Amino acid sequence: MNITLGGLIKTYRINKRLSQFDVALAIGWKDTSRLSKIEQGRVKPTRPVVEKIMAALNLSSEERGEFLLTGGYLPSDEEITKVIKIVKEKINSWPYPAYLIDFTWRLLTCNDATAKTFYVSPEMQKNLIKIKPNLLEFAFLPKEILPVEISKGEDEKHCKPFPVAQIAQFKIEQIMRTNEKWYRDLIKKMMEYNQFRKLWTDITPDLYHKKLLDYEYKIVKGNWDGKKTILRFHLLTSRVISDIRFQIVLYFPAEKNTQTFFKKNT
Numbered sequence: 001m002n003i004t005l006g007g008l009i010k011t012y013r014i015n016k017r018l019s020q021f022d023v024a025l026a027i028g029w030k031d032t033s034r035l036s037k038i039e040q041g042r043v044k045p046t047r048p049v050v051e052k053i054m055a056a057l058n059l060s061s062e063e064r065g066e067f068l069l070t071g072g073y074l075p076s077d078e079e080i081t082k083v084i085k086i087v088k089e090k091i092n093s094w095p096y097p098a099y100l101i102d103f104t105w106r107l108l109t110c111n112d113a114t115a116k117t118f119y120v121s122p123e124m125q126k127n128l129i130k131i132k133p134n135l136l137e138f139a140f141l142p143k144e145i146l147p148v149e150i151s152k153g154e155d156e157k158h159c160k161p162f163p164v165a166q167i168a169q170f171k172i173e174q175i176m177r178t179n180e181k182w183y184r185d186l187i188k189k190m191m192e193y194n195q196f197r198k199l200w201t202d203i204t205p206d207l208y209h210k211k212l213l214d215y216e217y218k219i220v221k222g223n224w225d226g227k228k229t230i231l232r233f234h235l236l237t238s239r240v241i242s243d244i245r246f247q248i249v250l251y252f253p254a255e256k257n258t259q260t261f262f263k264k265n266t
Helices: 005-015 020-027 033-039 047-057 061-071 077-093 112-117 122-126 162-173 181-190 194-200 256-264
Strands: 098-102 107-110 149-153 215-224 227-239 246-253
Touching (some): 005 020, 005 033, 005 047, 005 061, 020 047, 047 061, 077 098, 077 107, 077 246, 098 112, 112 122, 112 215, 149 162, 162 194, 181 194, 246 256
Antiparallel strands (some): 098 107, 149 215, 227 246
16 A cells, blocks of 8 residues: 555556556557656546556556555446456355455445344345445444444454444555545545544544454344344455455354354354
8 A cells, every 4th residue: 555556557567668658659648748747646547547557558457456456446336246246156155244345345245144144134235236335334323223232353352342443443444545535425424423423533543453454353242033142253354366456354253152153044
């Protein structure tokens, strides 16, 4: 995340032994002034221009993903559908909660174990690709919609209440995104929640203990099938190789009781 889009373009260009003129000519520009401004970070290219630059640089699918992530370009519905097709079988066959998110934390698809654990309605589960709810928002939903108590952290000792943990983790992961439109739009929307408004300014990343980027520990307390139950999970996150803007989150039972709960409910 420390590299800029302009710097990445320059790196790819040099590695592929292309001059600015070579790239500009392939795009159809008369001179290199526009490309030079982009590489210097003075101008952020639109998505159509980005597509032309990636084509001129002859990027692989993996390089495209890195390019688009660095630039903060949201996946299109077409790109989301393509990735869902790649990961759907893996997610649906997973015996515990599993779901796909993008780098902005939008929830894009999930399996039945996720739906049961977090009370995702069949209609919402079916239409996630259209709704694209953000995981930050889940921490502030009313109990009628999300009737579970969640805490998470590095381990059970360091678990924080869901709203606190979500805000702190979001600030950690999105520290370089604060000027992007999707970020500003999301925070504006979240300000509609009274609890979020009260917590947003006061919560800092150092309140959330997390040493590993792709691991979390989560505790979920709820009432499933008329019985109060506590579920404990290890969470691992894996990026999709073909487009690293996407991540699969897989839950593993942290204790036998959690494993037994899913065996009885599958």
